[in-house]
Amino acid sequence: MSVAVSQLAELATRWSAALERQLPAAQRLREQLHAAPRLSGHEHDVTERLTRELDGVVRLQPVADAGAIGRVGPRGPAVMLRAELDALPVAELTGARFAAAGGVMHACGHDVHQAALTALLRASVGLDLPVGVVALLQPREEAYPSGALDILRDGVLQQHEVAHVIAAHVHPGVPVGAVAVGGGFINAAADEIEVRLAGRGGHGGYPHEGADTVAAIAHIATAIPEVVRRAVSPLNPAIISVGTLTAGDGAANVLPAEARLLATMRTTDPADREPLFEAVRAMAEGMAAAFGTRAEVERVEGEPVLVNDVGLAQGADDWLARLGVDGAQPMRSLGADDFSYFSDAVPSLMLFVGVETAGESPQPALHHPRFLPGDEAVGAVAHALLAGYLAAAERVLGIPHHRGEPAGSQGTAS
Numbered sequence: 001m002s003v004a005v006s007q008l009a010e011l012a013t014r015w016s017a018a019l020e021r022q023l024p025a026a027q028r029l030r031e032q033l034h035a036a037p038r039l040s041g042h043e044h045d046v047t048e049r050l051t052r053e054l055d056g057v058v059r060l061q062p063v064a065d066a067g068a069i070g071r072v073g074p075r076g077p078a079v080m081l082r083a084e085l086d087a088l089p090v091a092e093l094t095g096a097r098f099a100a101a102g103g104v105m106h107a108c109g110h111d112v113h114q115a116a117l118t119a120l121l122r123a124s125v126g127l128d129l130p131v132g133v134v135a136l137l138q139p140r141e142e143a144y145p146s147g148a149l150d151i152l153r154d155g156v157l158q159q160h161e162v163a164h165v166i167a168a169h170v171h172p173g174v175p176v177g178a179v180a181v182g183g184g185f186i187n188a189a190a191d192e193i194e195v196r197l198a199g200r201g202g203h204g205g206y207p208h209e210g211a212d213t214v215a216a217i218a219h220i221a222t223a224i225p226e227v228v229r230r231a232v233s234p235l236n237p238a239i240i241s242v243g244t245l246t247a248g249d250g251a252a253n254v255l256p257a258e259a260r261l262l263a264t265m266r267t268t269d270p271a272d273r274e275p276l277f278e279a280v281r282a283m284a285e286g287m288a289a290a291f292g293t294r295a296e297v298e299r300v301e302g303e304p305v306l307v308n309d310v311g312l313a314q315g316a317d318d319w320l321a322r323l324g325v326d327g328a329q330p331m332r333s334l335g336a337d338d339f340s341y342f343s344d345a346v347p348s349l350m351l352f353v354g355v356e357t358a359g360e361s362p363q364p365a366l367h368h369p370r371f372l373p374g375d376e377a378v379g380a381v382a383h384a385l386l387a388g389y390l391a392a393a394e395r396v397l398g399i400p401h402h403r404g405e406p407a408g409s410q411g412t413a414s
């Protein structure tokens with residue numbers, strides 16, 4: 001058994017060394033990808049470019065319209081490694097030599113993820129992989145309809161016998177050189193709530209003759225935090241934020257007959273999702289009735305909770321240590337990532353790669369027009385994916401996890 005662990009450790013050493021040799025080219029590729037960003041659903045030529053880079057390494061087939069998928073290594077249960085393809089409608093302000101023009105920007109680091117996956121796959125040539133790798137170039141992470149959901153619905157996971165899915169995301173909340181891995185909830189489920197109110201319009205001087213949707217929608221908006229407090233245990237992070245509130249047409253003295261509220265609902269325990277929405281619905285309907293108006297409340301279901309498999313997280317942590325990468329506090333947030341569709345389907349792992357810079361120009365938040373990970377992020381993301389693969393391969397091969405065993409140790413056959 002430990003023989004197999006030592007074989008994996010040897011693979012880790014060789015793969016990591018081959019990866020180092022790929023990095024200069026991968027960093028140049030990252031700059032080119034950064035300079036030519038594409039919005040969600042329009043990533044076709046990014047996929048074409050990466051397909052050329054991976055010619056002779058992996059045969060890629062189209063998936064989810066603009067994406068691609070391919071497999072290397074032996075048959076049987078495989079580990080999927082995912083890189084997202086899309087950029088954001090953000091006007092870049094980084095001032096980088098390879099900055100994008102035209103109001104579209106890789107402000108979420110997906111350029112880094114693509115270059116890292118490419119480098120890791122190129123570095124795998126000639127290695128005897130014990131468990132297959134399924135490379136996924138995923139479109140539409142940033143927008144609906146989700147690319148991950150399409151891929152799942154297409155039956156891609158079954159078709160390629162995907163046992164585990166691994167992804168790594170750059171993060172400004174983690175120090176450069178470190179990777180944060182944690183088991184359990186990582187990102188929230190993200191649903192949208194829409195409340196449409198219908199009342200009776202009227203004159204602002206005679207509100208008693210109308211049914212005032214402005215007062216009703218305002219009360220509903222301010223009551224929402226109280227509903228969260230009453231419907232969800234304070235030990236389970238949950239939040240509802242109102243992002244849009246519309247009523248009226250610009251007049252001061254006209255009471256509008258309609259109003260609309262849009263909110264995002266974030267929950268971290270799958271069991272809270274339905275009851276919280278139902279509590280909002282009940283409150284909104286009751287509140288609307290109290291004001292003589294009528295509420296229609298709808299939920300648009302978004303991503304499920306992103307849960308990291310605890311065993312994979314421990315395994316990856318140990319492999320990172322063996323590869324010489326520092327650990328960091330697990331990242332958890334009420335943000336959302338459609339990787340959660342994968343983690344909902346099979347035990348999976350999302351790692352966060354540090355791109356925090358301190359000092360005079362601190363790294364801004366993801367999606368900020370000045371967000372720009374350094375060159376070193378490409379190798380760091382690739383190593384995080386490698387650690388995730390090794391942890392998942394251990395699981396597929398049925399190797400019991402040995403915490404903290406040093407790289408290359410022979411162990412004793414037993």
Ligand SMILES: [Zn+2]
Pocket residue numbers: 084108109110141169
């Ligand atoms: Zn992202």
